[in-house]
Amino acid sequence: MTPNTAQNELIEKGWAALPAEYRIPEKPPTLEEAREYCQRLSETHYENFHVASWFLPKRLRPHFHSIYAYCRISDDLGDEVGNREQSLALLDLWGQELDACYRGEARHPVFVALAETIRVCDIPKEPFADLLVAFRQDQTVTRFETMDDVLSYCRYSANPVGRLVLYACGYRDAARFALSDYTCSALQLANFWQDVTVDYEKDRIYFPLADMRRFGVDEAMIASRSFTPQFRELMRYEVEYARQMFAQGMPLIGMVDRDLALDLDLFSRGGLEILNAIEQQDYNVLRARPSISKGRKVALLLRALSGKFLGRSAA
Template sequence: MAATQDDIRGADFLHWSKKHYENFTVVSLLLPRRLRRPVRLLYAYCRYVDDLGDEAPGDRLARLDAFEQDLERCYGGTPRHPLLQTFQPVIVQYGLPRGELWALIEANRMDQVVRRYETFSDLVHYCRHSAMPVGRLFLKLLGYDDARRIQLSDATRTGLQLVNFLQDVGEDYEKGRIYLPGDDMARFGVSEEHIARRDATPEFRTLMQFEADRARALLYAGLPLAETVEGLARVDVRLFSYGGLAVLDALADARYDVFGRRVRVGKLRKAGLFLRAALWLLRSRRLPPWKGECR
């Protein structure tokens, strides 16, 4: 938690956020220059809140409560935390909704008290707080807030969150959490003991494939979002989806054994994803303009 203590000052969060997001430098260069700092600050906010919930010493609920109170000052006062002091002009300029910023704090509150999710619907409810707000806030920075884009973004962000859960089954268990639906575990004959033993049994692999298929379906459902975004930012949006799908492919290549080492996408494959997204952009520019809802 040392990197996120309150002695970090304003602009230092910009550098700090880069170190926490492997793809950030590449992705940010695709955004209009005016949006790079706001997007970086948004991700710094997201990461800081996550670290309060995952790594902060002492009473994490109390720290999350205090940060929420300081967030309120961004909407009619002067926040005390250096990150919020730096982020406040972005919140005001772009009209970032407090409900979405609050939801990210609430997700980390949930992590302190909810350790298991009985159904997939329960897990999606968690994603409404932990994942969907990130996409909605990103869209707001791009200037969009219509229902259709939000629906596509929600599918993408939920899919990405599920992918992250699948990557981190062992790590999350060490923190006392399981993000695999309990009824699915029972259906496929997977117990908590399997996870505790880090035992990738055939039953566990079948369960993981089932959950991966769910995540893949959501990512494919959200793919049209990039077609609704103007400029090079559409490549950025497309890469979010391609990245999640690439991790799912890597999980399949590993036969869903996530206990040996964390499944990642290598640099060569990342370069291929970028090229694929760039080629998609060139092809998409030959298509008629998108006729969906406008902001």
């Protein structure tokens, strides 16, 4: 069997594990068809994204839909196939399609729509490519020795998303990028601490191993869901670390236009609410996954909407 044949078989088996609409069509769609595809994918896969898009100027919504659709499918190629070799083959193919997009040769609906976003918003390839680095890493790296190692992963898995949002909104300076990185990494950490048992079922631990040793926590405790005083102190420490990162990123809200500020405020406060939920259940994320109540979600949304319609800046 030749290498190309073997790679093609991996790709075909990988596509079979995913929604049929993810496949690359024989004929590229029109821009209008591609944008409809991205909007449909965005609004049916992630409710919070749909809500947040209410606050965006109408002219920016197609760009956010195309960016989200790219992120969504990239993530699914890495996380929903169920086979490491097949995922890596699909991610390599997706990276080739990204390269083709920047050459003006887009075929997939996501890249047809994304090509227009890239042209209008003048977005470089790096943040899109960085996301694929993280999704490839997911296939082989499941433990992290230090918090620096975790944050290095966030540099590829989370921070590019914030930078893409800033590019789409017309911001491209280092100061705003740095603050966005704090917020995006903090959101990633909040999700990690919320999903400790979910991630462990995928054989992933995002607690730094050095922190686990420091607090006397071992992998067996997570595997058996044994909540101990040691685990509580580890969880308390990691929650506080994430809170401090959110605080470091908050100044960005005052450095962007009001519509984007409302989105940033909503997502930052949503991440902080996850940390509050962990604290409210005494840091026992092994017993039950912490979640934000519907009432709190409504309160956060109403707060954001009041800022939108009363013209009040979010702070």
